[in-house]
Amino acid sequence: xxxxxxxxxxxxxxxxxxxxxxxxLREKRDQALAxxxxxxxxxxxxxxxxxxYRQALRDLPQNHEESNDAADAWPVAPDE
Numbered sequence: 001x002x003x004x005x006x007x008x009x010x011x012x013x014x015x016x017x018x019x020x021x022x023x024x025l026r027e028k029r030d031q032a033l034a035x036x037x038x039x040x041x042x043x044x045x046x047x048x049x050x051x052x053y054r055q056a057l058r059d060l061p062q063n064h065e066e067s068n069d070a071a072d073a074w075p076v077a078p079d080e
Contacts, residue, residue, distance in 0.1 A: 001068060020071040022061065029057050036077070049078035 006014040039050050046054075056075035064070035 020067045022067045025067050025070055029060055033057055053077055
């Protein structure tokens with residue numbers, strides 16, 4: 001479960017919980033892969049941290065039983 005909070009200034013006016021769906025997770029994953037595709041072109045040497053990041057994105061769905069767990073384990077893109 002993910003928690004969300006709606007604030008008005010520093011005052012909480014609403015809050016709740018939601019589940020991350022596999023579909024939403026895959027869409028976000030696909031966007032992250034597309035955003036880093038240029039790094040994997042034939043004429044560009046892909047550094048190992050970027051290889052690892054992109055592989056971790058591809059492995060995300062099959063490495064977790066629950067979509068919320070996969071969202072919690074979201075890989076961090078390497079620094080430029």
